[in-house]
Amino acid sequence: MLILNHIGYTYFNYFDGDVGHVRKLLEINFLSYVAMTVSALPLLKESEGSIVVVSSMAGKTGAPFSAPYSATKFALDGFFSSLRHEFIIDKVNVSITLCILGYIDTENAVRAVSHAIRATPAPKEECALEIIKSGALRQRELHYPSSTVGTMLLLQAIAPDFLDSLTRSGYKVENIRRT
Numbered sequence: 001m002l003i004l005n006h007i008g009y010t011y012f013n014y015f016d017g018d019v020g021h022v023r024k025l026l027e028i029n030f031l032s033y034v035a036m037t038v039s040a041l042p043l044l045k046e047s048e049g050s051i052v053v054v055s056s057m058a059g060k061t062g063a064p065f066s067a068p069y070s071a072t073k074f075a076l077d078g079f080f081s082s083l084r085h086e087f088i089i090d091k092v093n094v095s096i097t098l099c100i101l102g103y104i105d106t107e108n109a110v111r112a113v114s115h116a117i118r119a120t121p122a123p124k125e126e127c128a129l130e131i132i133k134s135g136a137l138r139q140r141e142l143h144y145p146s147s148t149v150g151t152m153l154l155l156q157a158i159a160p161d162f163l164d165s166l167t168r169s170g171y172k173v174e175n176i177r178r179t
């Protein structure tokens, strides 16, 4: 099983216009996932294995203060959803699981956003287990925590403007200091 999980450092703030940062983040969060998949594919085909791509709610719906990060996660969905089709057409028995995660209590995330986000983060240990399970079960997508992510995806489909305003109301915008 190939689990793609790493992310590069980004800021949590208004987009600052730095195109170089977006390019660098795409390299770490997106292109390296493509490169690692290419390297591992011969072995994965031989073992009929699984690719697990760790993404985010911010890779399915827009969220403020994470424009570069969000772009890299949307790119993962586009690339790996297309690849999944090709595997099925080609009868390649390698599964692709896209993990759509809400706010998780890892040290870096809590440090970056706890001053500005009202939600309580979900536990990282349970999250890690769900990620591994979803790959082993060859699920198409993991939604974790399922109630929050499931509700948000449903709202995106039926009431996208309402979801946007709900998302914004979850932020303490006054605590975001423009840099």
Ligand SMILES: NC(=O)C1=CN([C@@H]2O[C@H](COP(=O)(O)OP(=O)(O)OC[C@H]3O[C@@H](n4cnc5c(N)ncnc54)[C@H](OP(=O)(O)O)[C@@H]3O)[C@@H](O)[C@H]2O)C=CC1
Binding pocket: 004, 005, 006, 007, 008, 009, 028, 054, 055, 056, 057, 101, 102, 103, 104, 105, 106, 107, 108, 109
């Ligand atoms: N925590 C959250 O709220 C959420 C997380 N996610 C996703 O979950 C995954 C894990 O997130 P989380 O654990 O919070 O992230 P962290 O920032 O805690 O960890 C990121 C990891 O990536 C590694 N890394 C950074 N740059 C590179 C690089 N250039 N090459 C290789 N490795 C690198 C870091 O290594 P080192 O420590 O050595 O620098 C670190 O181990 C990510 O894909 C993230 O997008 C999705 C939604 C919410």
Ligand SMILES: C[C@H](CCC(=O)NCC(=O)O)[C@H]1CC[C@H]2[C@@H]3C(=O)C[C@@H]4C[C@H](O)CC[C@]4(C)[C@H]3CC[C@]12C
Binding pocket: 012, 055, 056, 057, 058, 063, 066, 069, 101, 102, 103, 108, 109, 112, 113, 117, 119, 120, 148, 167, 170
């Ligand atoms: C808060 C976002 C989701 C919207 C919401 O209100 N959810 C309620 C809930 O989840 O209970 C967060 C969803 C994903 C988060 C971001 C993420 O994907 C990890 C980044 C990691 C980095 O270390 C900094 C923080 C993140 C940008 C993080 C910020 C909060 C989310 C957008």
